[in-house]
Amino acid sequence: MSTTATPEFLARHRYAHITARKARLIADLIRGRSVNEALELLEYSPKRAASFYKKVVRSAMANASQDEAINVNHLVISDCRADDGPMIQGRMRFRPGPQGRAMPYKKLTSHLTVVVREVAPETPAPKKRAKAAKGKA
Numbered sequence: 001m002s003t004t005a006t007p008e009f010l011a012r013h014r015y016a017h018i019t020a021r022k023a024r025l026i027a028d029l030i031r032g033r034s035v036n037e038a039l040e041l042l043e044y045s046p047k048r049a050a051s052f053y054k055k056v057v058r059s060a061m062a063n064a065s066q067d068e069a070i071n072v073n074h075l076v077i078s079d080c081r082a083d084d085g086p087m088i089q090g091r092m093r094f095r096p097g098p099q100g101r102a103m104p105y106k107k108l109t110s111h112l113t114v115v116v117r118e119v120a121p122e123t124p125a126p127k128k129r130a131k132a133a134k135g136k137a
Contacts, residue, residue, distance in 0.1 A: 011060035020110035023049040023082035031080040085109035
């Protein structure tokens, strides 16, 4: 049994200086959308993660355009993730707290992943004409 699966094209931004929790808000926004619609949303989104994802989506589109059989206008974001990355410099940092205490904080990173694949455009179904009523007037 031979199945011809549509090829998928991947792009990653590893060690992005943004927390995965903040980046997931944008990942959920663009997952399942066409790349043109996703880029439009990312252009006008006020979130900081939008600029990171805009670059990753464009990179995935460029990866797909290397294949001549792929139409870039029919690409859809099939998977979009924000995974946890390591802490910057691998350790927690400390800030002064009240009464001589130290308050720890983490500078987190994330790995942003976008996977695109080509989907055939939907052709509109032919409209059926309503039949006229015969001689009932």
